[in-house]
Amino acid sequence: MSEPTRYSTPPLELPAIVEPEPSPVTGCAGCAELAAVRNRARRVGDWTTVTDCNVFMRRHDEGH
Secondary structure, eight states, X not given: OOOOOOSOOOOXXXXXXXXXXXXXXXXXXXXHHHHHHHHHHHHHTOHHHHHHHHHHHXXXXXXX
């Protein structure tokens, strides 16, 4: 049997997966409203709402 490691191992570095923000569909009131809310949230640093709007916009385009 091998001896257990008695020192801390270096952290794993995982690749960052960054998707571009979805763009609103021209002429869609729902997309326009989500984009406006996202812009207001970004100005005040509300990153949770920015992320939520991005998720809703990605899901919303299924209805176009």
